[in-house]
Amino acid sequence: MRRQAAYGIAYISPGMLIILAFCILPIFMTLYYSFTSYNLAQSPTFVALQNYEKLFTNSQLRKALWNTVIYVIITVPLQTLLAMFVANFLAEYLNNRYGRFLRSVIFIPTLVSYVAAATVWEIIYADKGGLINEFLGLFGIKGMNWLGDPKTALICVSIVAVWKSVGYFTIIFYAGIMNVSVDVREASIIDGATPRQRFWHITAPLLKPITYMNVTLGIIWSFQAFDIVYKLTGGGPFNATSTIAYVIYSYAFQDYRIGYACAIAILLLLVILFIHLIQQQFFEGKED
Template sequence: MARSLTKKKSSFAQRWSGVAYVLPSFAVLLLIALVPILYTVFLSLTKYDVLSDPVWVGTANYEKLLTDDKFWSAVKTTVIYTVFTVPLQIFIPMLLADMLAKTKEKWLSSFVRSILFIPVVASLILVGTVWRYMLSGDTGFLNTILDTMGLGPINFLGDPTWALVVVILVSAWKNIGYFLVLFYAGVLDIPAERYEAAAVDGANQTQQFFHITIPGLRPVTVLCVILSTIWSFQVFDLVYVMTGGGPGGATTTLVMAIYSRGFKLFRMGSASAIAVVLLIIIIAFTAIQKLVMKEED
């Protein structure tokens, strides 16, 4: 009986010692994450201009978003940006990782991975500033080259279509190195025996890539797709520096819309409503992706 009580006390102590270890981290998470989210939800139900106290308006801010052309334009731009950026950030690094993992020149593999990882560690502000000057007007680096080739200057940042294309390409270029490292590690985890058996059966490199590498990278691909999707919906720094949301709102994403309404127009209620909608979209996309992947497994 005494031993049974001692075991119960020991089990109880172990259980609560784990809670004690986790509690400080949970408290910090609650403070810096959950509280701001709840406060944002509260502000989204008010009319608030920063200078005066919030005035409760209920769901009025959300109802106005339903007929707000600028909001829907930002949604459309964000979706287009995500649809094109995510595949670029997945398939290019996956293909490069497969090529680098199979190359016999290991120094070349390390060199390429190191070079492509440089943009990852560089700040988005720096990357955006450099590319803005390279793509600017008649004196930009790329336009100077095009001019010498007789192709004439292209208004990369002033044309609505070109501006969005450029932002997508620069964003994908910056993150390729990060996803390359993840896919490279994933390729190395695939048993070499699979490739050897496939080669014996007569499968070429392309067939091995589609039937061995891609299925073997499934867990890594799920992680990369989720991360890339979330980052794409949250894009702000690069757009702010390169185009400022222009021209004519062509590159105004949801986060840019939040910034514009909250910190330029001081319509914190409307900005908070957009932020809540963005949060719901990100959660929904993440849940759907996980559900689809789980069902396929």
């Protein structure tokens, strides 16, 4: 037994060291830096809660926090519901060659990097000659400057994010629906349940753990949205699309205000944990 334990320690030590040194230690360093003023040139000086006090008066950050919340509110429900309905349709009605082909096609945007996605969506959204405006032009509708208008920019960014991630969630839901025992579904067909009843009363409740996971992943990922904002809009116009992750990036790696950026990063961590707790309550509460 003791020998087995020694083997076990030998197996986990190398990986554990990497994770401790390059993942867990940085978390505590970030926490420490968040109480300091640090610009990389001089060593960090302790400033207690000053960075955190400044968070409350930073209007740029407040805007970014608000943008991120809107972005999450658009992307997470949209990608979750869309994925659920598409997966349900494919699993229930198109469980054939064509359905499997569609499923493979829907997954393709997941393979693209956000950088490549933003590169092409930039010219799709373009004011003059962009694909969307050209298309609208065919029907005599005057297009608009989608990314240049603060009113539409954030929605446009969210749509690209949904476009890129919906295939991933569709696959997870699809597998989950196929896992809902065939017996259960057949029994419901014999009992005369309509397809809609079957979805709401059998499939959806049984999919709850998977929905929970998809929503959790979606929230965690959406709160960290950076690549797409950086490339598609650079946070503009007039900070209309700047997210928390983007603000952290610009403070830390453009202004080298490490301490302050760390305080915002810790704030982001707390926001994610807080929402995760609420969501846990929500999903558990419904079970009773």
